[in-house]
Amino acid sequence: MTDYFEVFGLPRKLSLDLRALQRRFYDLSRRHHPDFHQKAEADAQAAALEASALVNRAYRTLRDPISRVEYLIALEEGREIREETSAKPRPPVDLLEEMLEVQEALQEAKSDGVTAEAAARLRAERERLETRRRAEEAAVIDGAAEWDSAVDSFAARQPLLDRFKQRLAARAYLRTVIDDLSQALGEDAETHVAHRRH
Amino acid sequence: MSRIVGIDLGTTNSLVAHVDAAGIPRVIPDAEGRRLLPSVVAYTPAGIVVGEAARRQLARNPARTIYSVKRFMGRGGEDVREEARHVPFEIVPSDEVVRIRVGDREVTPPEVSAQILRTLKQQAEAHFGEPVDKAVITVPAYFNDAQRQATKDASRIAGLEALRIVNEPTAASLAYGLQKLAQGLIAVYDLGGGTFDISILRVKDGVFEVLATNGNTHLGGDDFDRAVVGWLLADIKAVHGEDLSGDPEAVQELRLGAEAAKCRLSSEERTTLTIPFERFTYRREITRAELERLIAPLVDQTLGPCRLALKDAELTRDQVDEIVLVGGSTRVPLVRRRVEELFGKTPHSQLNPDEVVALGAAVQAHILAGGITDMLLLDVTPLSLGIETLGGIVSVLIARNTTIPTMAKEYFTTSVDGQTAVDMHVLQGERELAKDNRSLARFDLSGVDPMPAGMPKIEVTFLIDANGMLQVQAREQRTGKAAAIEVKPTYGLSEEQVAQMVEDSFTHAEADVNARLLIETRTEAETVMTHVRRALAQGGHLVSAEERLLITNALEALGAVEAGGDRDVIRERTIALNRATEPLAQIMMDTALKEAVTSKRADQILERP
Numbered sequence: 001m002t003d004y005f006e007v008f009g010l011p012r013k014l015s016l017d018l019r020a021l022q023r024r025f026y027d028l029s030r031r032h033h034p035d036f037h038q039k040a041e042a043d044a045q046a047a048a049l050e051a052s053a054l055v056n057r058a059y060r061t062l063r064d065p066i067s068r069v070e071y072l073i074a075l076e077e078g079r080e081i082r083e084e085t086s087a088k089p090r091p092p093v094d095l096l097e098e099m100l101e102v103q104e105a106l107q108e109a110k111s112d113g114v115t116a117e118a119a120a121r122l123r124a125e126r127e128r129l130e131t132r133r134r135a136e137e138a139a140v141i142d143g144a145a146e147w148d149s150a151v152d153s154f155a156a157r158q159p160l161l162d163r164f165k166q167r168l169a170a171r172a173y174l175r176t177v178i179d180d181l182s183q184a185l186g187e188d189a190e191t192h193v194a195h196r197r198h
Numbered sequence: 199m200s201r202i203v204g205i206d207l208g209t210t211n212s213l214v215a216h217v218d219a220a221g222i223p224r225v226i227p228d229a230e231g232r233r234l235l236p237s238v239v240a241y242t243p244a245g246i247v248v249g250e251a252a253r254r255q256l257a258r259n260p261a262r263t264i265y266s267v268k269r270f271m272g273r274g275g276e277d278v279r280e281e282a283r284h285v286p287f288e289i290v291p292s293d294e295v296v297r298i299r300v301g302d303r304e305v306t307p308p309e310v311s312a313q314i315l316r317t318l319k320q321q322a323e324a325h326f327g328e329p330v331d332k333a334v335i336t337v338p339a340y341f342n343d344a345q346r347q348a349t350k351d352a353s354r355i356a357g358l359e360a361l362r363i364v365n366e367p368t369a370a371s372l373a374y375g376l377q378k379l380a381q382g383l384i385a386v387y388d389l390g391g392g393t394f395d396i397s398i399l400r401v402k403d404g405v406f407e408v409l410a411t412n413g414n415t416h417l418g419g420d421d422f423d424r425a426v427v428g429w430l431l432a433d434i435k436a437v438h439g440e441d442l443s444g445d446p447e448a449v450q451e452l453r454l455g456a457e458a459a460k461c462r463l464s465s466e467e468r469t470t471l472t473i474p475f476e477r478f479t480y481r482r483e484i485t486r487a488e489l490e491r492l493i494a495p496l497v498d499q500t501l502g503p504c505r506l507a508l509k510d511a512e513l514t515r516d517q518v519d520e521i522v523l524v525g526g527s528t529r530v531p532l533v534r535r536r537v538e539e540l541f542g543k544t545p546h547s548q549l550n551p552d553e554v555v556a557l558g559a560a561v562q563a564h565i566l567a568g569g570i571t572d573m574l575l576l577d578v579t580p581l582s583l584g585i586e587t588l589g590g591i592v593s594v595l596i597a598r599n600t601t602i603p604t605m606a607k608e609y610f611t612t613s614v615d616g617q618t619a620v621d622m623h624v625l626q627g628e629r630e631l632a633k634d635n636r637s638l639a640r641f642d643l644s645g646v647d648p649m650p651a652g653m654p655k656i657e658v659t660f661l662i663d664a665n666g667m668l669q670v671q672a673r674e675q676r677t678g679k680a681a682a683i684e685v686k687p688t689y690g691l692s693e694e695q696v697a698q699m700v701e702d703s704f705t706h707a708e709a710d711v712n713a714r715l716l717i718e719t720r721t722e723a724e725t726v727m728t729h730v731r732r733a734l735a736q737g738g739h740l741v742s743a744e745e746r747l748l749i750t751n752a753l754e755a756l757g758a759v760e761a762g763g764d765r766d767v768i769r770e771r772t773i774a775l776n777r778a779t780e781p782l783a784q785i786m787m788d789t790a791l792k793e794a795v796t797s798k799r800a801d802q803i804l805e806r807p
Contacts, residue, residue, distance in 0.1 A: 026574065033664070038361065
């Protein structure tokens with residue numbers, strides 16, 4: 001698979017200068033964007049279109065610190081990744097018991113409707129889970145420096161990748177539950193579609 | 199490379215523009231100096247009439263005059279059922295592409311739009327004195343793939359190669375950016391005749407990067423007019439005891455009257471609407487406050503998309519440096535107030551909101567022609583693209599607000615031994631279930647080598663190009679063989695249908711511009727004659743016998759030549775008739791005003807004798 005880091009002429013490291021990345025993105029776009037190849041032969045036009053699509057995709061993936069890590073894992077494991085594919089959702093081990101309670105509350109809300117009391121409880125629970133999700137994300141982002149210093153040592157890499165995967169799995173799980181809670185509260189769920197820009 | 203023009207194909211008006219030798223974008227006017235071409239197409243017995251002449255005869259010929267056709271582009275008969283109730287022309291019930299019946303023929307929205315595009319093409323050709331066959335055409339940013347495709351089809355039928363489909367708010371930002379009138383983080387609020395878009399861009403060092411876009415392709419000035427017409431119909435019923443809602447000609451008169459009154463209320467606090475019907479003349483004073491009460495719920499519908507766009511761009515309103523207003527409906531003071539409240543900043547419209555989109559299209563055309571090399575436009579796809587999976591759930595392949603061009607790959611296999619074809623259903627939208635999204639097309643992948651179930655690995659590439667339009671390619675990984683794809687567009691025209699329409703347009707085209715102009719002149723003459731006859735019947739007693747005689751003489755003189763072939767004579771006599779009627783028109787207007795001013799309430803004087 002194409003290495004997005006290579007597209008930008010970067011080493012496979014997680015700490016990135018976003019301003020430099022943006023500058024490079026604009027440079028590459030000026031070179032490849034179909035607007036500037038309108039008069040070329042059909043083959044060259046098709047090539048520009050493909051190159052431009054790749055640059056856009058690479059930029060979108062790398063500028064966001066979370067999707068950057070997701071992409072890195074896929075790259076290291078040599079498998080194709082679809083944009084929104086994140087780690088398979090799995091609850092954090094230390095939250096298993098709490099999760100059972102949340103599921104129970106959700107079930108109740110579904111069958112009995114949401115009383116003011118139940119709504120308050122669901123909201124409090126959602127607040128806790130949001131905090132935890134942010135913590136998981138922060139931990140993933142904080143892991144960047146560790147990865148960057150270990151990038152040349154194969155032995156050190158695998159455990160780091162595993163830790164990233166665990167945290168991403170927990171985050172994916174938390175997102176699903178948070179969405180379920182929002183839905184039970186009659187609020188718009190943060191659909192997994194889109195808006196993860198930076 | 200030959201000349202490329204920029205075209206704004208609008209719901210209410212359309213324009214063509216180009217960048218001149220000095221590098222300045224300019225609107226190309228028609229032979230009469232008019233810059234806006236009303237997007238109205240009349241299928242009269244004498245022939246097809248487009249533009250101002252078609253608009254002016256609308257109330258005379260409502261069943262055969264098509265306006266706001268943009269609202270029907272790329273849609274199915276089923277989804278326009280509600281819309282169809284509000285237009286005087288007949289929409290043929292259908293599960294597929296919308297068809298409009300005019301007399302004994304049926305036309306599709308792309309064919310109607312092609313008439314408008316062809317007129318603009320001829321206008322540009324007359325201006326340059328050379329053929330024009332390439333264009334950049336704008337569409338609402340929130341248009342889906344089917345609506346974009348319909349626009350491209352229209353262009354092809356009109357004999358224009360659409361080199362690029364550009365989003366209207368993005369085009370506007372190019373026009374502003376070229377003149378350095380907007381920099382930093384800008385929000386383009388674009389409310390036109392039938393569509394609404396909000397786009398948020400970062401404009402820096404010649405790079406125009408769209409961060410997020412949102413909108414509603416069925417919300418605009420048309421809806422304001424509709425609200426006013428509903429109110430007027432109720433008023434007429436109360437005051438005159440007449441229900442005109444079933445009379446298409448009267449409804450069209452009211453619609454045109456409501457539209458004009460709305461425009462006047464952008465600069466005046468109150469205005470009087472005077473519409474002479476056959477049995478009575480309707481007069482009504484409308485205040486700006488009354489108009490605002492009617493349209494406020496519609497204006498408020500634009501605010502949600504603005505908030506969503508800000509959220510998708512991950513910006514707060516305070517970070518937005520400038521708000522630019524585009525589209526005629528942004529002249530409405532209430533719209534400006536609401537936008538200002540929402541963003542906490544005064545919006546501006548330094549460039550004419552009716553023209554800025556066409557000017558931007560011309561700038562984009564100039565970029566494609568190589569005339570500008572330091573401007574880079576990075577647009578986004580407005581809607582998420584996905585495929586239907588088991589249980590009717592959508593699996594998203596490309597998220598909304600992804601920079602285009604973009605690409606996604608998906609792998610398919612077979613579920614039965616020896617299976618040689620796989621089908622997939624592609625959709626656009628933000629909902630979880632396939633049935634709640636916009637179905638774009640079903641693809642049949644055939645020619646897969648027979649293998650045990652699950653063995654084939656078919657790689658399907660979904661590519662959204664710089665037009666925001668989908669291209670699909672498939673390849674069986676094991677054999678490397680490209681799989682054949684048959685696309686069945688859900689609400690579009692097939693390749694064969696478009697090819698046929700292109701061919702028809704050559705055989706039936708009023709290739710001769712003069713023939714077209716003659717029909718236009720005749721139509722205009724008929725419109726004026728109808729107005730004059732009505733004015734005579736209603737207010738003839740207000741002028742002297744001599745003046746009446748002058749009018750009837752002019753009327754007869756025009757009537758004698760109106761069906762003939764001499765365009766200049768018809769024009770001269772139409773102008774003469776207009777001039778002869780001026781004193782009568784003036785007196786009728788004064789009477790109406792006097793009555794409106796002297797009465798406390800307009801409805802008091804409207805009581806029937």
